Amino acid sequence: MNIIITRFSLVALLLLGTAAGVAHAGETCGCDVAPERLAAYDAALVATDLEAARARHAPYGVAVPARPGPPLIELAQAGWLTGYDPVRRMPAWVAYRMTASDVAQKRKRTQCFRPDPRLSVAQGGTACASWRGDGMDRGHMVASADMTRSEQAMVNTYVFSNIAHQYPGFNRTLWRDLEIRVRAMARLRGEIYVMSGAVFDHDHDGRPDDAARAPVPRISGRPAAAVASHFYKIVIVPGRDGAAPEISAWLLRHENVRTTRQQSKRLLVQSRVPLDIIEQLSGLDIAPALNGRRLADMRP
Numbered sequence: 001m002n003i004i005i006t007r008f009s010l011v012a013l014l015l016l017g018t019a020a021g022v023a024h025a026g027e028t029c030g031c032d033v034a035p036e037r038l039a040a041y042d043a044a045l046v047a048t049d050l051e052a053a054r055a056r057h058a059p060y061g062v063a064v065p066a067r068p069g070p071p072l073i074e075l076a077q078a079g080w081l082t083g084y085d086p087v088r089r090m091p092a093w094v095a096y097r098m099t100a101s102d103v104a105q106k107r108k109r110t111q112c113f114r115p116d117p118r119l120s121v122a123q124g125g126t127a128c129a130s131w132r133g134d135g136m137d138r139g140h141m142v143a144s145a146d147m148t149r150s151e152q153a154m155v156n157t158y159v160f161s162n163i164a165h166q167y168p169g170f171n172r173t174l175w176r177d178l179e180i181r182v183r184a185m186a187r188l189r190g191e192i193y194v195m196s197g198a199v200f201d202h203d204h205d206g207r208p209d210d211a212a213r214a215p216v217p218r219i220s221g222r223p224a225a226a227v228a229s230h231f232y233k234i235v236i237v238p239g240r241d242g243a244a245p246e247i248s249a250w251l252l253r254h255e256n257v258r259t260t261r262q263q264s265k266r267l268l269v270q271s272r273v274p275l276d277i278i279e280q281l282s283g284l285d286i287a288p289a290l291n292g293r294r295l296a297d298m299r300p
Contacts, residue, residue, distance in 0.1 A: 029128035031112035060287035086124020088226035093197035107148040116161040134217035139166030167256035177264035198228035208283040
């Protein structure tokens with residue numbers, strides 16, 4: 001059964017956090033947003049209606065574990081949904097609607113990495129110390145550039161429930177180039193549904209590894225978040241006038257390799273996979289409402 005976090009006042013939330021052992025309530029790891037605005041943005045995280053977020057961002061169904069295992073915590077934000085893995089202390093998946101008008105809005109990048117106020121360390125959350133000194137990037141699962149629709153949406157991509165350890169070479173080249181491609185698809189198609197996620201198949205057996213044995217950075221703060229073996233992105237374009245939805249999926253090996261734009265372009269072509277491959281490796285039933293329905297393969 002998934003744990004679901006819905007509505008609390010910010011004051012009640014912080015009191016609850018203190019009782020649950022949140023030493024980092026109100027903590028940031030460096031933030032260029034005024035404290036009063038940040039408090040409002042944190043309050044918005046807990047004020048989002050779960051069912052409304054599901055209807056907006058997951059019209060084909062919320063991803064669910066295909067087999068018994070540790071439950072995910074489902075978090076709703078105005079801009080996206082998160083399936084958070086409290087054992088590995090990182091997002092297992094994120095899902096969101098993105099339109100041409102969303103990505104047309106330009107906004108200066110704002111940075112504010114911080115713990116998610118909805119997740120105590122005891123509940124599987126992380127603190128600033130979890131991400132320091134390990135030589136890895138704090139990689140966004142929902143890219144901040146995908147949320148330029150408002151400052152609130154952009155700033156809230158920096159909570160740790162949206163962050164995964166990523167090698168600098170991977171995060172700053174291949175993953176960045178895939179994010180750019182997905183935004184270009186939103187501009188071209190007008191409306192798309194995006195899902196990003198992590199895969200743990202370090203033993204290369206084609207099945208999810210034991211969550212309790214997930215590797216962490218060699219030098220890591222505590223509590224430590226896990227390091228994925230692969231990351232994926234899925235894009236679904238709704239069918240028009242009864243046509244089948246179109247789907248694209250990429251599975252990328254997580255390696256500390258820098259690629260040129262031309263190399264990324266070639267690797268992204270090679271990394272296209274059927275949806276069922278990602279389902280097998282992630283252990284998820286992705287977009288369950290599409291099960292048994294005809295899908296059109298999309299070649300952007």
